[in-house]
Amino acid sequence: MAAGAPRIFVSHLSGVAVFDPTGDQVGRVRDLVVMLRVGQRPPRLLGLVVELATRRRIFLPMTRVTAIQAGQLITTGVLNVRRFEQRPTERLVFGELLDRRVTLTETGEEVTVLDLSVHQLPARREWEIDRVFVRKGRKGSAFRRAKGEALTVEWSAVTGFSLEEQGQGAENLLATFEQLRPADLANVLHHLSAKRRAEVAAALDDDRLADVLEELPEDDQIEILGKLKEERAADVLEAMDPDDAADLLGELPPDEQERLLSLMQPGDAADMRRLMSYEERTAGGLMTTEPIVLRPDATVADALAHIRNPDLSPALAAQVYVCRPPDETPTGKYLGTVHFQRLLREPPPSLVSSILDSDLQPLDPEAELPAIAGFFATYDMVAAPVVDEAGALLGAVTVDDVLDHMLPEDWRESEFHLDEEVTTDGS
Structure with missing residues (x-):
């Protein structure tokens, strides 16, 4: 979607038809998935829960949404049809955020959330929730709607949504380091305990985890991949650059390679097999299969x-x-x-x-x-x-x-320098 796209209220997306580029309907929007962040920073919109004609609900990342217009949503046509499973750091907008009681920061008054608006960040493919439509007065019931003034405020003008800036859960750790580049976040993960590393990896979305895995030493890659469910491991491998994914697959036992390849999309699996047929330190082994x-x-x-x-x-x-x-x-x-x-x-x-x-x-x-x-x-x-x-x-x-x-095998160890420190206890 083009930068500067208009603001969209989430209530207008409920039940909206989802189409592929050829105009065939693939399903309908049933919810939105967001990740809350520390303090008053607006949540990031990760994607949509789409219900297919088979009644199966799947996750559609916002990076695969090309247009939202005239009561319909257009995708790139690439869908992962595995059943949606909510992760610990994710919140469902319709299921968890709407009709919630929050507090206006300026007055301390409790209000009810009626709607939320989302917008795409300029010159980026990320989306955020930026505004909250609320109603003052006590909460209504299923039979009688509460009366009171309705108003739209900035996300930062209310409390009751965001993560608390305390504790050491993976949720807070992710929020703290969300702005890090993948290479820097990989360095953070490398120095965490094995337990905490697994918690953070499990909470990252597939694309982010794929980017981070590409920057990690081989031993860490194998450890993290081994602690994921096989279906998710296959999803993460598909999200990685093909050459990096093939290198990682090549380090696994043959039976594990085959199990993961069988779970991948046929086209992606074919690319992996082709890359793995070459010696690692040759042009065929180093290349990506996805140039322009x-x-x-x-x-x-x-x-x-x-x-x-x-x-x-x-x-x-x-x-x-x-x-x-x-x-x-x-x-x-x-x-x-x-x-x-x-x-x-x-x-x-x-x-x-x-x-x-x-x-x-x-x-x-x-x-x-x-x-x-x-x-x-x-x-x-x-x-x-x-x-x-x-x-x-x-x-x-x-x-x-x-x-x-x-470069030497340990170059990541010797060349990374972060100005920030991370608490690594929790093992």
Whole structure:
């Protein structure tokens, strides 16, 4: 959804139909899932509880919502149909927050929550609850609605929702470190006791945990994954970058690998198996299978729209790869690369096929780490295509993956420095 989207009151989302990009209805909204935060900070809207036609209720992350308009909600079409299970740090808006008694900070008067409004943060894909619609006077009953003045106030103007700034539960710890980058939160987790590490990992949402796992040492990754339910472990692996997930799967016993792969979406499992077929320190083992791939008739405007995706790392967003159909890896014939700086210099209607860098030789999937590092250093690249002998694009290697494998194994231990301290008792 575009930045600056209008404010939406949650009551307007109850029962709203949910559609995929082709216009087929997949279900209806039954609740909203939020995470409360310490103090008066507005809660983050994590996603929606959607009831499918089969009556099963699933979780739809807000990152997979592309539009909310005219009494309908449009998704990317990617759904995880496993049954929704509420986690300790999550609150249901309809089930737990509406009709609740809270207190106006300024006057100390008790009011009843009638509605909440959500909005999307500017230039980000995150959503927050920002305002509360309340009614003064005593609470009504099922047969008689209480009378009193109704007003809309900022979230910070009421108390009775947010987490208390005390205790050492995973809920408070998560709220305290919510603004940390994944690498810094990974450092926090690494230094927690095993018990507390498992509690925090269990409370993180799948995408956040996936980002953090990618930054943790191998032993911590295996420990955390082993303490998750198998279905959730598969979900987290799907949310990780394919190359990192394949590396982690490769460290598990073969029978455990197969169990987790069988629980993953077929396309994701196929990517994992393909990556695991290569030696770890080769281009095939290091590559991601999800670079930006465009067809020759795509325009510069199309390419720029793709590289603006906030979920892409800077290295993956640095260039697009032009291939003949099919345009998912492994693709049709690889034609060349277009660097983002070139895109910025060309008219938006221009075709990407007219501005290809086709002179740069791609990496062979069997190329080993020293050769890959030499390639990056020689051509000042941050990402490079990996192409098989038939000329199909298999994926792309990024400079961060090369560095991860060239640095000493304990580099995370020696290079992380946090200004903040975390209490680690609770084991």
